[in-house]
Amino acid sequence: MRHLLLLRHRTFNRVVQQPLSDLSPVTADEVAKIIQRSPAKQCQADPVLTWLVKRASDILAPVIAAICNSSFQQVTFPQRCKKAIVRPLPKKSTMNPQDPSSCRSISNLSFLSKVIEKVVDSTFSEHIDDYHLLPIIQSAYRPYHSTSRFCTRFAITEYAEDISLIFDRHNLHHDLFAELLRWPTT
Secondary structure, three states, X not given: OHHHHHHXXXXXXXXXXXXXXXXXXXXXXXXXHXXXXXXXXXXXXXXXOHHHHHHOHHHHHHHHHHHHHHHHHHOOOOHHHHOEEEEEEEOOOOOOOOOHHHEEEEEEEOHHHHHHHHHHHHHHHXXXXXXXXXXXXXXXXXXXXXXXXXXXXXHHHHOHHHHHHHHHHOOOOHHHHHHHHHOOOO
C-alpha cells in the first residue's frame, strides 16, 4: 500500500510551467486531418453541407484553425457553436414517445462545433501527456490503460513479495517473475 501513497503524493504535487490558457496553437494541417477523419453527418444547425466542408477542407482548415486558436487565447468556446438541436429519442421502442420520462435527450451539434471539440480534446490530451498530469495508476480516459491492466499490475506489485517467495520455494527462475511484471494485459 505504501507504493500507492507515494504515487499519489508525487502525482498531485506538480507545477505546470505552461498554464492551460497557453495551449499550443493548432495548425491548419491538424484541423484538415480532423475534418477528413470526421463522419459526414449532417445537422439542421449546419449552414453548409458537411460533405462540402470536407471537400473544401484545404480552404476552410486555416479559418477553422484561426477560430480554434482564438478560442484558446480568449479561453471561451464560440457563442455560435454553443447551440444544439435537442430532440427526444425513446429509450425503448415499446415506450411512449410522448412521455418525457421514457425519452432521452439527443443533442445534435453543428459540424464546426464537433471539429472544435475534437481539436480541443487532442490539444488538451497532448497538454496532459506533456506535463504528466494524470496519475500513473489512472485507468479511465486513457488509451492502453484498461482496468484489467491496472488490476493485474496492482495485484502483482501488491503481492510481489509473496509471489517471489513462491518462486523461491518451487525453484522457479526469477527471470520468469520479471517477465510477468512486464507482461501487458488488455
